Amino acid sequence: MEQHNAGRTPVTVIGLGLMGQALAGAFLRNGHPTTVWNRTAAKAEQLVKQGATLAGSVSDAVAASPLVVICVSDYDAVHGLLDPLGEVLDGRVLVNLTSGTSAQARETAEWAAGRGIDYLDGAILALPAGIDAGDEAVIYSGPRPTFERHEPTLRSLASGTMHLGDDPGLASLHDVAVLTMMWSILNGFLHGAALVGTAGVPATAFTPLVKMLIGTVTGWLDGYAQQIEEGTYPGFDSTLDTHVDAMEHVIHESESLGVNAELPRFVKALADRAVAAGQGGDGYTVLIEQFRKP
Template identity: 40%
Template sequence: MTVLGLGPMGHALASAFLRARHPVTVWNRTPGKAGDLLDRGAVAAGSVRDAVQDGHVIIACLIDYDAVRAVLEQAPADWGNRRLINLTSGEPAQARRMARWASSRRIDYLDGAILTPTSAVGTPAAAVLFSGARHVYEAVEETMAAVGGTAVHLGDDPGRAAAYEVALLDIFVTSVNGIVHAFALASAEGIEPERFAAFATGIGGLLPEMITRFAEQIRTGRYPGDRSTIASAASGITHIINAATSHGIDTGMLTAAKSVLDHAVAEGYGPQSLARLTTVLNKTGRP
């Protein structure tokens, strides 16, 4: 087992494989990052070539796909029956390109997306998505069990795991933006962060049920506005924008959201549920 990349996630993966008693070779662009892994039995390879030659399953966990390509170009041309699992975050098109690159070199390739933080790796809380040829997944499934938790193979399309990952990251990134914006607005109004948090966490609690309800509405194409409507949200967002503006707080994200709501109202969707915005976004994003 070889791990290319010893950032926080590469380190956590190597650690989990050691804990599961796999022989582990590690390589990192900047030397000296293996730390405690060496004390626990890992071998630090001096080059990518040596690292790849040392393992049967080669895991790449680097900052992006460009780095993965740059690193793998230093590997031997003949991979024999070694398998490459790329757990680097990226875009679906990048994953598909990477799979074509691997195929052109006769390398068995699997793409993956880790959905949980480093602290979950090697525990039941870990969640990893895989996509690519099923026979490759089946060949590495047992070895990858060391990462722990839930592993799901999403099918032969190598871009599928990255497709899930970008869409899920969309939720995370926009939510974090919303949270810090709300704290900025609350602070500008003199509200203490902890007092605000006590109510803000209640909003977070509403989301799981809403996500499930939206999924059904999007699947059926029916968007009843019986709980809340686009028209109401379009009106409400104006108050947030005005309050933020009065404190000199950036409103870029809110005005972008308002423009989608306004577009939906103009299309006659005002009385419908917010899930309808999914179809409006498909239009407003076009050049």
């Protein structure tokens, strides 16, 4: 694949797991001269055929480009690769797309600042196939001027490219927040599919109803978010007491059908605590106070 690189920022990608390969491929498709490195060099073979340059070492990879993107297994691996490099990192912009916590992101930003490295932390809200399809989202945090300077290049990776703020921990924090939401939706779907499955209803037949209801719940979110910001939880549509009654129905139905009831029991346990605190007449969003507690 020929690189159409006139005026395109050279980029280095360190780490060629499935996601790293997808990232490097996206830069190549968008005409960026792309250098790659991976501990197992064989993972670069297809990218080299597409026009990438395989560096012989991490140091050579960093030296090849002003913009260095790293996507490896964890932050320990990031530091294991980059800490020994010394001055070769001077003047580079480091974009860390490795998954981790907000504390790790902030600590790495401090490490970078101490070495004169411009640093952006990021999180990829997609599978590798999403990068290839061009319908993904990548979020970033760190100094806005650094992001804006390289935003055109970073947009090669994602149609949904967002900068969340100067705090370098914000991308990782949003990432884990989105993950807990994703698992809640998926676990609810799986539990529901298990329930209707006891009556011989296929999951494929259950799915259209679930998608419709997800759309309905999505419509509630703006109003719920406003309630959270205001700290008021009106029960004008349904009180928490009413929800608790429905939760008991879900638990009873699950147990009577031989379906695991741990998920609805956990949700009800949170609601019961709020009711015990005198909040049964409030709306469902009052449960934010339970999630805020250690």
